[in-house]
Amino acid sequence: MTATDTIFALASGAGRGAIAVLRLSGVGTGAIVARLAGGLPRPRHASLRRLHGPTDGEVLDEALVLWFPGPGSYTGEDSAELHLHGGPAVIAAVGAALASLGARPAEPGEFTRRAFLNGRMDLTAAEGIADLIDAETEAQRRQALRQADGALARLYGGWVERLTRLLAHQEAAIEFAEDDLPTDLGDQARAGAEALRAEIAAHLADGGRGERLREGLLVAILGAPNAGKSSLLNALAGREAAIVSARAGTTRDVVEVRLALAGVPVTLADTAGLREAADEIEQEGIRRARRRAEEADLVLAVFATDVAPDPETLAWVRPGVLVLANKVDLAAAPDVIGGVAPLPVSARTGEGLEALRACLAEAATRLAGAGDAALLTRPRHRAALNDAVAWLAEAEAAPLPELVSEALRAALRSLGRLTGRIGVEDILDVVFRDFCIGK
Numbered sequence: 478m479t480a481t482d483t484i485f486a487l488a489s490g491a492g493r494g495a496i497a498v499l500r501l502s503g504v505g506t507g508a509i510v511a512r513l514a515g516g517l518p519r520p521r522h523a524s525l526r527r528l529h530g531p532t533d534g535e536v537l538d539e540a541l542v543l544w545f546p547g548p549g550s551y552t553g554e555d556s557a558e559l560h561l562h563g564g565p566a567v568i569a570a571v572g573a574a575l576a577s578l579g580a581r582p583a584e585p586g587e588f589t590r591r592a593f594l595n596g597r598m599d600l601t602a603a604e605g606i607a608d609l610i611d612a613e614t615e616a617q618r619r620q621a622l623r624q625a626d627g628a629l630a631r632l633y634g635g636w637v638e639r640l641t642r643l644l645a646h647q648e649a650a651i652e653f654a655e656d657d658l659p660t661d662l663g664d665q666a667r668a669g670a671e672a673l674r675a676e677i678a679a680h681l682a683d684g685g686r687g688e689r690l691r692e693g694l695l696v697a698i699l700g701a702p703n704a705g706k707s708s709l710l711n712a713l714a715g716r717e718a719a720i721v722s723a724r725a726g727t728t729r730d731v732v733e734v735r736l737a738l739a740g741v742p743v744t745l746a747d748t749a750g751l752r753e754a755a756d757e758i759e760q761e762g763i764r765r766a767r768r769r770a771e772e773a774d775l776v777l778a779v780f781a782t783d784v785a786p787d788p789e790t791l792a793w794v795r796p797g798v799l800v801l802a803n804k805v806d807l808a809a810a811p812d813v814i815g816g817v818a819p820l821p822v823s824a825r826t827g828e829g830l831e832a833l834r835a836c837l838a839e840a841a842t843r844l845a846g847a848g849d850a851a852l853l854t855r856p857r858h859r860a861a862l863n864d865a866v867a868w869l870a871e872a873e874a875a876p877l878p879e880l881v882s883e884a885l886r887a888a889l890r891s892l893g894r895l896t897g898r899i900g901v902e903d904i905l906d907v908v909f910r911d912f913c914i915g916k
């Protein structure tokens with residue numbers, strides 16, 4: 478699987494900076510760095526070196542050079558880092574020197590791709606690294622780090638191992654039915670499939686919390702015109718993101734702000750007030766409001782205390798919807814709206830906003846992420862695990878040993894797609910290790 482070329486890329490952000498890190502990986506790394514820096518430093522020790530241009534020997538920069546010989550490097554290949562002075566001209570000059578010595582600019586994700594191909598990490602860990610780079614909030618960072626650290630790789634890898642063993646036993650039961658192998662191997666495979674299916678199903682029944690944390694939550698604010706939706710959005714955002722006015726029907730487009738609540742990234746969407754609108758543009762705004770509320774992970778239904786609750790918004794009051802009674806500075810909040818005790822708030826005076834923030838943070842924690850559990854984070858994971866569960870159920874119900882075997886094999890392929898690691902050798906290994914057939 479080893480790549481034959483040497484790649485390099487700027488590993489630090491683009492633009493001016495105190496230090497820029499150029500990273501190299503591939504078979505030519507050692508020779509290229511030795512040529513530039515006049516020799517290789519001790520492995521994994523930072524060493525201050527002058528970098529010389531390969532053609533005229535001109536000093537390009539004074540840099541910290543780090544040399545990571547494979548296979549114990551990030552990519553599994555010979556790799557190096559050059560910590561340069563962070564000016565664009567320095568980066569360009571050293572980059573040109575690397576190219577003239579035979580390295581080529583890396584494609585996006587190519588270092589991690591090589592790490593995967595060289596068996597340094599499985600696919601889920603590689604995804605964790607991508608998520609770690611994109612993480613905007615604490616909870617996202619923690620989840621991504623866990624995944625990059627191999628939490629899902631260990632969980633799924635463990636399942637792959639168990640399933641491989643089940644399949645090997647099942648195959649052995651078929652192939653060597655005549656020999657003196659334990660006769661209940663087939664029953665064991667079925668029972669094992671059932672236990673594994675229950676475990677995977679429990680992992681799938683996580684309410685989508687890992688995926689939600691990775692994607693962020695969508696919270697939609699719904700209510701009649703002038704209920705104070707835009708005022709609440711602005712109060713929560715701490716800035717005048719949406720236009721507020723006493724005229725009903727002010728907001729037309731959906732106005733979104735990004736917040737972090739309890740470490741969960743949240744998109745808060747303010748929408749057009751719900752009513753029978755004559756105006757074509759307002760009608761479109763209301764259509765968008767409804768659509769956004771349907772997509773939302775959480776809906777805030779806003780009522781104003783100085784008018785009777787409107788039927789359009791009342792229709793949205795259902796379990797899971799957070800009901801707000803706004804403008805409590807004008808009139809007291811009713812005890813119930815649509816059968817639910819509303820949260821009394823005033824976007825104008827700020828009353829109840831702390832309680833609202835706490836409610837939202839509580840909902841964010843409930844809907845997204847969860848302490849230390851290793852949660853699946855992508856639809857890709859869910860699809861592959863659903864497939865595996867379906868095949869395991871098939872294996873349990875299959876009437877013939879060969880069909881059990883086939884279904885187990887399909888389940889294993891589904892799990893293999895998840896981690897990116899599974900081949901026939903894995904099955905043969907277990908057959909030979911566990912049974913020593915053929916000696």
Ligand SMILES: Nc1nc2c(ncn2[C@@H]2O[C@H](COP(=O)(O)OP(=O)(O)OP(=O)(O)O)[C@@H](O)[C@H]2O)c(=O)[nH]1
Nearest residue numbers: 702703704705706707708722726727728750824825
């Ligand atoms: N007294 C009082 N007035 C409020 C409060 N919240 C909003 N308002 C006023 O109510 C009016 C409507 O507020 P908006 O935030 O524009 O209401 P909206 O629900 O976004 O209205 P549309 O965009 O038209 O659907 C404005 O005059 C606000 O100043 C409140 O808590 N107390």
Ligand SMILES: [K+]
Nearest residue numbers: 703722724727
């Ligand atoms: K308004």
Ligand SMILES: [Mg+2]
Nearest residue numbers: 706707727728
């Ligand atoms: Mg508005």
